[in-house]
Amino acid sequence: MQHKREILQKLTGVESSRKTYYHELNLVVDEMKRKNKQLEIINRLTKLQVDADWTEVSLYLAEQLAQLIPFDRFILTLVEKATLFSYITQRESWQCGTATRPLQQTTPLHVQQLNDLISAEHPGCLVTSVALQGRLQRVFGFLTLLQEQPTTADSSHLLLFQQIAEHVSVSVENMLLFKDVSEKVKIEAQLIQSAKMAAIGEMAAGVAHELNSPLTAILGNIQLLMRMIKTEPHAQMMHDIYQCGVRSKKIIQNLLTFSRQEEYSFERLNMDDLVEDVLGLIGYQLTVSGVTILQHPSDKPLLFSGSRHQIEQIIINLLLNARDALQGVSSPTITIHTFQQVTEDGSYVGLSVHDNGSGIKQEDLPQIFHPFFTTKDQAKGTGLGLSVSLGIAEAHNGKLTVESEAGSFSRFTLLLPT
Numbered sequence: 001m002q003h004k005r006e007i008l009q010k011l012t013g014v015e016s017s018r019k020t021y022y023h024e025l026n027l028v029v030d031e032m033k034r035k036n037k038q039l040e041i042i043n044r045l046t047k048l049q050v051d052a053d054w055t056e057v058s059l060y061l062a063e064q065l066a067q068l069i070p071f072d073r074f075i076l077t078l079v080e081k082a083t084l085f086s087y088i089t090q091r092e093s094w095q096c097g098t099a100t101r102p103l104q105q106t107t108p109l110h111v112q113q114l115n116d117l118i119s120a121e122h123p124g125c126l127v128t129s130v131a132l133q134g135r136l137q138r139v140f141g142f143l144t145l146l147q148e149q150p151t152t153a154d155s156s157h158l159l160l161f162q163q164i165a166e167h168v169s170v171s172v173e174n175m176l177l178f179k180d181v182s183e184k185v186k187i188e189a190q191l192i193q194s195a196k197m198a199a200i201g202e203m204a205a206g207v208a209h210e211l212n213s214p215l216t217a218i219l220g221n222i223q224l225l226m227r228m229i230k231t232e233p234h235a236q237m238m239h240d241i242y243q244c245g246v247r248s249k250k251i252i253q254n255l256l257t258f259s260r261q262e263e264y265s266f267e268r269l270n271m272d273d274l275v276e277d278v279l280g281l282i283g284y285q286l287t288v289s290g291v292t293i294l295q296h297p298s299d300k301p302l303l304f305s306g307s308r309h310q311i312e313q314i315i316i317n318l319l320l321n322a323r324d325a326l327q328g329v330s331s332p333t334i335t336i337h338t339f340q341q342v343t344e345d346g347s348y349v350g351l352s353v354h355d356n357g358s359g360i361k362q363e364d365l366p367q368i369f370h371p372f373f374t375t376k377d378q379a380k381g382t383g384l385g386l387s388v389s390l391g392i393a394e395a396h397n398g399k400l401t402v403e404s405e406a407g408s409f410s411r412f413t414l415l416l417p418t
Contacts, residue, residue, distance in 0.1 A: 058087035075144040325357030
């Protein structure tokens with residue numbers, strides 16, 4: 001009742017002037033606008049894309065929060081097992097950096113503990129953190145605001161920050177679930193692909209063994225005939241049969257080597273010899289496709305230590321990718337260049353595969369080594385060849401790089417330490 005009287009008095013002006021009335025009305029309108037702005041931004045924060053990159057998420061959250069709360073730096077921290085992943089956004093430049101730190105403790109991290117960690121790294125700053133909690137009250141991350149010139153803490157800002165964290169928690173948890181499911185789907189697809197490759201390898205080994213026995217008999221008999229018959233034209237014909245048999249035997253040996261998936265022992269290898277072995281295996285397949293192969297071998301042995309099967313797998317992937325890029329190109333050519341290169345990091349044996357094909361778009365270049373990314377038709381590529389090749393190169397402490405121009409050329413370069 002008393003509240004109603006006060007309102008009537010203000011409206012009638014009995015105890016307040018008209019100026020005071022309009023001033024108070026403006027304050028109410030401003031407060032409503034401020035609340036609406038807060039609700040609008042909170043609504044935006046619940047619409048994060050589930051497949052977005054964490055640096056993009058940190059920048060987006062910082063840009064929205066900057067409209068409501070003062071700060072100099074914003075940090076999105078995610079807890080994954082025993083590691084903290086922090087994405088730090090500078091308000092002044094709107095650039096995001098990343099930091100990773102191991103967790104020494106086995107118990108869940110609390111807000112005050114995180115504040116102490118950040119305060120030690122940013123002395124003199126006012127650190128305000130709130131936890132991101134899931135539906136089961138599990139803390140999976142934190143939002144942190146840093147002020148380089150601390151002022152008196154505003155309780156209304158802290159309350160608003162906590163409310164925002166509650167809404168952001170839902171979006172971030174959905175993103176984590178999406179990424180977890182996506183990772184499991186990728187692993188399952190990799191397992192299926194590995195099973196296919198294992199089955200193909202086993203089948204190839206069986207076929208190679210079956211062909212090896214009759215081919216041995218053919219080569220043995222033709223050598224006997226060559227000793228007995230020296231007259232032309234029969235001698236030349238038998239020599240041709242013998243050469244074709246030797247070539248076939250070499251193809252079978254390469255096929256057997258390629259099918260032995262479990263043999264990853266390192267040995268002393270020559271890059272030019274590996275190129276010859278691979279061309280013996282798939283060279284005919286390339287030339288039948290109408291592709292001209294140009295070789296520029298080194299004038300001295302290019303020796304390095306590595307797994308024969310794995311390096312041959314890289315060369316095969318690069319050559320088959322080059323062939324696919326040459327579809328519909330006039331005068332399709334693949335140029336293979338082997339060389340030795342000395343850099344600040346050390347001495348390397350190099351192999352480059354250049355094609356004058358369709359090339360790769362600039363926006364696709366950063367992604368071509370990612371698993372399951374492919375520029376080929378769905379029926380032609382799995383998106384695993386280059387990612388597997390990069391993994392093999394890095395396992396050998398080497399590098400696999402690419403240069404390309406759409407509609408002009410592509411050049412993949414493999415560097416392995418001598």
